[in-house]
Amino acid sequence: MPASPIRVTVWHEHVHDRTSDAVKTIYPDGMHTVMKSAIEEHLGGEVQVRTALLEQPEHGLTDEVLESTDVLTWWGHCAHDQVDDAIVEKVHQRVLEGMGLIVLHSGHYAKIFKKLLGTTCSLRWREAAEKERLWCLMPGHPVADGLTDEFFETEHTEMYGELFDIPTPDELVFVSWFEGGEVFRSGCLWNRGKGKVFYFRPGHETFPIYYHKDVRRILANGVKHVAPSNRSSAPVRLNAPCIEKPLSPISTEHEVDPSLH
Amino acid sequence: MPASPIRVTVWHEHVHDRTSDAVKTIYPDGMHTVMKSAIEEHLGGEVQVRTALLEQPEHGLTDEVLESTDVLTWWGHCAHDQVDDAIVEKVHQRVLEGMGLIVLHSGHYAKIFKKLLGTTCSLRWREAAEKERLWCLMPGHPVADGLTDEFFETEHTEMYGELFDIPTPDELVFVSWFEGGEVFRSGCLWNRGKGKVFYFRPGHETFPIYYHKDVRRILANGVKHVAPSNRSSAPVRLNAPCIEKPLSPISTEHEVDPSLH
């Protein structure tokens, strides 16, 4: 059964990799190209990946793009406020309809993430180039597929620590240990409407995180996992239909005041 | 240890009980007075209850009121759009800080509920005065305290049916059976920040639901359950503190580009 490829859009804020020499050195063609390559490396013909940037018209997320996207990945940091609320509404609607969403690293403060979760999504942080060790709590989970040990490490990175102000994840796949003393829920999944949301912490821009083999693998696993499974079934109704005719008989019909609705 | 009373604010839209004869007949002094009496009946000196109405300045939810509210109950139906966004923001902030919130019946479409949950909160509905039977799935749960059977019924009510577009509840206490053929998650709990949110379905305005003994009991149980437990502890930090000094030593300090933050 040759399934149609998963259509992925890699969205990137694309500010630091234009303005900071440190970031430019690591990502000369932008972080989005490296994220795109990670997904393609692992999923090959199973995916079709394109990119979209904040600076483009409608941030690259036109109706046409959104409607033909199965999975959207999101990286942002210093320009969350520049994302148009109307675009956020459209992305939100698409997630509820079934589009998968992967929010990366500093994207925890993205408008779309806070809107889907309903909390502040705040956290502790420190930029001291310390070691992070990510422990897998669900070794049978598809997003952990292919890991060969109980943890993996990034040698130098920014720290994110609890309290991470999020709703309890439906699934908690990774918890990070930081050299400086904190822990963090680094791989979290939530269902929202028909869509799946995956938050994955790694990705600080001043370190070559998206070249790390396990980070690349998990990003690709995530794409596969949050892709909508039932692309052929009836669309979900997210509005509120009035069902006038009952499915089963109601014994005693009462008079209902018709003026109320 | 004589604990200080739980300070409850019963918020009510208060439109139908002024404009509809059918509702006025059932609730001549407004639904809020009957909800208030239910809470007081069961909790007596354990609570101090006041009411707040949409029509009042700041909808009755001034900073002073919100800051002195431990639990807010919310009933609205036809005037959700008239609730000021600035008030919704303040209520949201208070929930994250620990204020309990009980959303009742048609409040599923209230701005504050959708903002906390991140979904459309839509559902099926039908107004045919049918029977509802609420089954308890967690018989040991505090909000079910005092129920003497595995279910309770309301004889005539509006139907709400699945799909109820909500995030998976952290706890699912009641599921309703409707005569006309639907089921519904009628008693749901979520944690958001330090606060607890309880959605409780019963409460249609054209039936005397808030005089029902089990509905009254569960409303009061809910107040007690979502009240913040640790009123004396340090306030939660919901912003994002930078922790410059690590708690534990970091072996190799790297140079960090200071221009990035």
Add this chain to the structure above:
Amino acid sequence: MPASPIRVTVWHEHVHDRTSDAVKTIYPDGMHTVMKSAIEEHLGGEVQVRTALLEQPEHGLTDEVLESTDVLTWWGHCAHDQVDDAIVEKVHQRVLEGMGLIVLHSGHYAKIFKKLLGTTCSLRWREAAEKERLWCLMPGHPVADGLTDEFFETEHTEMYGELFDIPTPDELVFVSWFEGGEVFRSGCLWNRGKGKVFYFRPGHETFPIYYHKDVRRILANGVKHVAPSNRSSAPVRLNAPCIEKPLSPISTEHEVDPSLH
């Protein structure tokens, strides 16, 4: 990427379909053959399906069979006690190692199900040939893939009702409405170790439930969903390793009394 087929073993108690004329009429070759055909109908070359019966040596679940099974489906009713505890132990171990398990209908009282869940798994029941309507609460879930409406029905069946004494499911996909007044959590998923457990209610033996098109589809979806995803990764360690050498340096080593372990 031509993945290797999912190896499915359909386990069946196979008592009623030998002793009851009513059941024999519906399932002349046994229920297991019809379940097998349902899985093959939908998954074709993606699966290799065999059957195993209580009456066989080691109930058909030899070490060789279990080790080469990716997904085990389980139907039992009146002979749960005849299942050897040693076999239950082996199945339990295999689930923790990653084998998917689908427990059907009256299998809620199977030893393996109670052992995995830790509760009595009791429920209300009634055999009155009433209508069941199964509502989907997670329309984007893989096990609901291909359903074209918000619910499906079986015209005549046995009733199971709450309280279903189970741990809160990790995912609750279906809730049933019964004509006689009950509700029931009919499609539930739990993770245990590396394995996924799917309970699916339909399957009463005196009605032709396993010929129903939606039941067949969901059974096949379930097989696909609980199949282990990472068949190639390192085996999980379910024993308790002592990690003598710390991963990161410990500043102050204390003297530890060696007599204790």
Add this chain to the structure above:
Amino acid sequence: MPASPIRVTVWHEHVHDRTSDAVKTIYPDGMHTVMKSAIEEHLGGEVQVRTALLEQPEHGLTDEVLESTDVLTWWGHCAHDQVDDAIVEKVHQRVLEGMGLIVLHSGHYAKIFKKLLGTTCSLRWREAAEKERLWCLMPGHPVADGLTDEFFETEHTEMYGELFDIPTPDELVFVSWFEGGEVFRSGCLWNRGKGKVFYFRPGHETFPIYYHKDVRRILANGVKHVAPSNRSSAPVRLNAPCIEKPLSPISTEHEVDPSLH
């Protein structure tokens, strides 16, 4: 409303504190007396605490004791196998009926814990007297009541690390950071039947953990939290009642083969 006191039984294996000089020095009167004092210190007249030991007849858990216990705390390490299966069955039954259970530290391998959870409950461990820092993930949770910071520490302790082979907790309150590089889910809650189960990691016998002010507070909070809330309501039915008479009318009664049940 002067509620009746919570009746607590502190169960202790009581082997190391008789056989090891290191443990005897820390707990000259046994660990159970120190755990008892912690609960009494914080809850005073709200509790009545007694102790029970492995060495006593029926391990101190006679029917009379179990029936008059609202909350049972459990500490064991090297003698899990000496606990009589018949006693484990009785404790299991009492938890499902609503008795709260707190399992401490090495109790993760207790028969009753594994029976309630359905998994191996294995973990990594190391005895190197390292630092543990317990982060609170649910700052509004009753078991965290009274903590004044986002974490607390024990200076020297045994390490427990992930993968902790448990079902996903219904609530995850604490995650530990260990100096040597691991993380661990140290404060977990599950519902089983009408009962609540709280696992709390601290408590290694060769360090004075049960004298630590935050450990003592959380142990007492746990007692209060898992105590059954509705001690006055109808007992839960954990058997499987046949409900012959439907609650609501069934339109078409079919003939049911009476030989099957």
